[in-house]
Amino acid sequence: MKNFANVDEYIADFEGEAKKRLTQTRKLVQEAAPEAVESISYGMPAYKIHGKPLVYFGGYKSHIGFYATPTGHKAFEKELSKYKQGKGSVQFPLDEPLPSKLITEIVLFRLAENQAKYGKIK
Template identity: 80%
Template sequence: MKTFTNVDEYIREFDGETHDRLVTLRKLITDTAPEAVESISYGMPAYKVNGKPLVYFAGYKSHIGFYATPTGHKAFEKELSKYKQGKGSVQFPLNEPLPAKLITEIVLFRLAENQAKHGKGK
């Protein structure tokens, strides 16, 4: 498994539809949570606010993995029910449109949750 030092490097490893969706997903996250610190964690792009995890994502041959920790997935259980899931993960197939509005809503939820639990002055 290749070790990545930054998100640009990670995304460059992919081509075609996977690459394009990773770029789109990254932009959704950074536009929604511009204060998030971007890094590589667990071998994939990771975003933190107040030093605590916000969301992660990963590219695969037939889907994009999105990880909003268990709370993000639990809060959007109904909306995510049409997608294949694991504990704290969801798979967005490459043969379906990326659910940009839903992803944005999840990032906003996780951002508010993170700031409420770990915001400055806490």
């Protein structure tokens, strides 16, 4: 696994459709949770509120991995059922449209969940 200093470096390491999807996913997360702190964690882009995980995402050969912790995936179980999943992860194939609205809804859900638990960012 490569060590990336920041998300720009991470995304720059990809090309083609994967790079495009990573850029789109980043923008969706930043728009839904502008107060989230962006970093690299577990070797991939990570977003946190109050130092607590919000979502992560990563690029792969044939998909974008999206990680909204088990609670985010459980809350959207029906909507995510058409995608390959693991515990707390889902794969959005590069040859299918990126589910932008769903990603935004999941980020907003996780944001509300973190804010309810730790308070709003001022």
